[in-house]
Amino acid sequence: MAGMHLGLAQSLELEQRLTQAQRIQLNQRIFGLRMELVQALRGDLYRPEGVCPNCGRKMTATEVIRGFNTDPNDFTTCCTGCGFRFEPELICVGEISTIRLPFYCGCQALHRLGLAGMANFSPEQLSMEYPAIYRSVIVHYGGIRQAFREIGVDYPFQEISDWRNKVVPFLGRLRDTIIAECVDAPVSVIRRMRKKLGIAKFTVRKIVEEANED
């Protein structure tokens, strides 16, 4: 099978054959790659962190995200070890400093973006005035404009312009739709770029093989 082109049906079959543990690992890897892409685009690495204060379990980012209740006023996630609920953090690693912020789920971040006047703030202002909301939004939606679009608001500021070279290392390693989301471009643009460079599209098999090479 090695090196052979894998059709969508076979790829789906592979995905179904994965054990629960492999599936979790796969999702965590895709999430990690997505955060690497965000870092390539924006300079900062965002890392959701949840260490249970009750049992000490260190949760993965995807576990932290899955553990949220979709309640705009409940900031807790659920420990996968003991079920205790606690508030996770977002570690933001920049070139000169690392900051720890509260980490909001997608629903909480959108709820706060929807508050009056938020769309009048430039990305720089949002980043300064509402650092936790701003960064949580980027983790979940790829960018501020995309998140505002979710709540029916046309955000007038452009965030990332020179992204074309920065996405190249991620083409085919992440779904075209994820890359399109993170740069706020139509998926057809990403697909065209990828095809022009002769890079095969993302498949589950590719990412499993990439993981096995490590």
Ligand SMILES: [Zn+2]
């Ligand atoms: Zn626990």
